[in-house]
Amino acid sequence: MTATVTPISGRAQPSLQPMLALVAEDMNAVNAVILERMQSKVALIPELAGHLIAGGGKRMRPMLTLASARLLDYPGTRHHKLAAAVEFIHTATLLHDDVVDGSAMRRGKTAANLIWGNPATVLVGDFLFSRAFELMVEDGSLKVLKILSGASAVIAEGEVDQLTAQRRIETSEEEYLRIIGAKTAALFAAACHVAPVVAEAGEEAEKSLEAYGRNLGIAFQLVDDAIDYTSDEETMGKGLGDDFRDGKMTLPVILAHHRGSADDRAFWKAAMQGEAVSDEDLARAVALMRATGALDDTLEAARSYARRAIDALSIFPDSAARRAMVEAVEFAVARAY
Template sequence: MTAILSSSRRSKPASLDPLMRLVADDMQAVNAVILNRMQSEVPLIPELAGHLISSGGKRMRPMLMLACSRLIGQPETVHYKLAAAIEFIHTATLLHDDVVDHSDLRRGKRTANNIWGNGPTVLVGDFLLSRAFEMMVESGSLRALDILANAAAVITQGEVDQLVSQYQVETDEPRYLSIIGAKTAVLFAASCRIAAVMAGCSDILEQNLANYGQYLGIAFQLVDDAIDYMSDSETMGKGVGDDFRDGKVTLPVILAYKRGDDKDRIFWREAIEGRRISNEDLMIAKDLLVKTDALTDTLKRAHEYGDKAMSSLKAFPDNAVKEALLETVEFTIARAY
């Protein structure tokens, strides 16, 4: 384990609590904006959107934006609109993802598409994206609008790229890192970058915050990839082995396939193509991931990106906000243990 993420940094387990406490008042204001902007004369829209928005997500991306704003200044009303826009973009992508993935569970609750069907779920996702763009325009910052609009486009490209790579077990590690850099990390990066933009920071500090978000987002996704094979549905809030059964080629699978023998590779091809997805097959997959050190090395990669995220904050002064942002990285990695 690398030194910067060593458990010796603190005497108790890493937590999101410091970050949440620092932005608690700001998040109350953001939540009020979210509640107001998800309203519609069509009752199904706030009902369906509210199902996911109120389902227990930590709202990590808007919290990061607000914390980064506090690192370099003080959040104002415009920050709350941008934070709400970030959460709407994220929520819309989740609604669309669940339709594409045919998911039945998210955060331990039935998905919107499972309750209301695919059509309404996709359209409410579109509604939230529209509301997000309204708030971006209202911010009065063309740079913020450009950053978030670009992030929304990149996320979609990443999702399409992942869909194209589904069932393709020969996907290599560089392409996979490119996919998760787009579909997951880019919104983390945009959230942090916007804080610098709104504060009028130098290009160097702006890039440092964007790097922090990007590296944190990649680490976050890599940990999720490992947890899919390590945890249980109560902990994860979704079905164990969902990635496996959906034919998703994540980094643990990429590493195990590359390192396996001919028999192992036959198994992985059949599994990813949907011909070996029973509970027994999932156990075989887990054994192969352990045998090839695929899970260990996936988490090692997550540690490496976590280190990069923490190093990106070196230029900022030491204070409670910076410490909370550093602990957020530690918490992200610790979810796997």
């Protein structure tokens, strides 16, 4: 179906509250699954996993599974275990990411690897991946298993791709979009895609909800990459400028480098190689991003993908679920303002 792209509304303060209210009862069931399945006879596993799982976070991805099921009026309960599997996959990737990145903070708390060490953090991440696959298998659908296991593989590929692009100043915008499409958007897409499968809603619903999740995921990551340079630790739950100090080639860096003078490009090369990462260097980086329009254009790209996500819902009739899912997209973009 071809439709006009729906504009982002002028809503002053979009919120996740409508989606939270929509899925509250289902989320209680999902949380019960999460709590049960993160348990182990090895005490360190639930202790470390609980540090992150109980440490805040919006639970955006499992909420998308639940909201998509509500959109389709699915009356069953299979989506509860699948939403828990989605959250376990996400949590496992965060644990592994913090080891790879050497992060000091996650969701406003000390990163697990700084408390328990890298080996334990990686192994607990592996445990959560295993629990996710157990939940997929218990569902009994090969199609669901293919969607979620495929997403897990794509996420890993995206993380490796990002690692190889790190500190490589010649990384292109196309490469960057491929990386975030894998490392972030793939799980958003899969989280939405499994709902129409269990609801037996048909191919059109599957394609539409997969597209909604994928475009929302890209918009979400674009905003994350912008606010790494413009927000604060309390808002983000991680250190301001972490991406800058890690030499991550995100879209604001790529655009500012491409549009800058020779001196600017020399600065960006030094910064991404870890040779210019002081607070003064970070301030210069932000100034260059603003001067070249790199931050504004990154956020405009996020709005463009957000419009695509909203448009993907146009095949569904108006409902509280659809309105909540639209507002969730608006919220994802509004975090930057």
